[in-house]
Amino acid sequence: MAQLKQQSSETDWTVEEECDLCRITYSIYSNFPPMPHAQALNAETGEFFPFDRVRKMKSGYAMAEALGYAWACNCRRGSGNYFDQRFRLRDSDGRAVPDTFYTVRYPTGELKHGVTDHAGRTARYRTRDGQQLAVYLGHRKP
Known part of the structure; x- marks a missing residue:
């Protein structure tokens, strides 16, 4: 390196x-x-x-x-206690929910917006230590 x-x-x-x-x-x-x-x-x-x-x-x-x-990235992953979280959104029948707008809220109140991919997956969200993230569906970036 x-x-x-x-x-x-x-x-x-x-x-x-x-x-x-x-x-x-x-x-x-x-x-x-x-x-x-x-x-x-x-x-x-x-x-x-x-x-x-x-x-x-x-x-x-x-x-x-x-x-x-x-x-x-390998240089940031090894330092500290980081968690790399990704969510897969499914409907009540277990089918993927593709192309859906969502918002992730961190415990600090910070918001990140995105769109699920073809398999209903969100982007990866990295946190220091274990944290609970909230995912809201149907929210668009203002």
């Missing part, structure tokens, strides 16, 4: 080293030219957002998180 040269203004974590996923993600996306009309996709939630937001992030981990694949 290489020494971390990126600083995050997006979250409160600090790390001595970074994994290849974070390093490569940063090296690719930080060098893109400005593209004010381009959209990026979060692979887990299915949400689109301005691509320039990714390009301006200060770390590869923040970029991977925005793009929906930070769960594969």
Whole structure:
């Protein structure tokens, strides 16, 4: 692992080293030219957002998180007691509930919005230590 040269203004974590996923993600996306009309996709939630937001992030981990694949990061996973939670939404007959808007509420009150995938799965939600998360169906991002 290489020494971390990126600083995050997006979250409160600090790390001595970074994994290849974070390093490569940063090296690719930080060098893109400005593209004010381009959209990026979060692979887990299915949400689109301005691509320039990714390009301006200060770390590869923040970029991977925005793009929906930070769960594969090795440099953040090993530090601390983190839990990686993903929910699968099913109807009363046990069938998957695809393409459904939902909101996840953390104990702190923070809200995350998303759309279930084709198998009714939500994005992964990472918490420090065990925490109870609430999932509300049918809520759209305001």
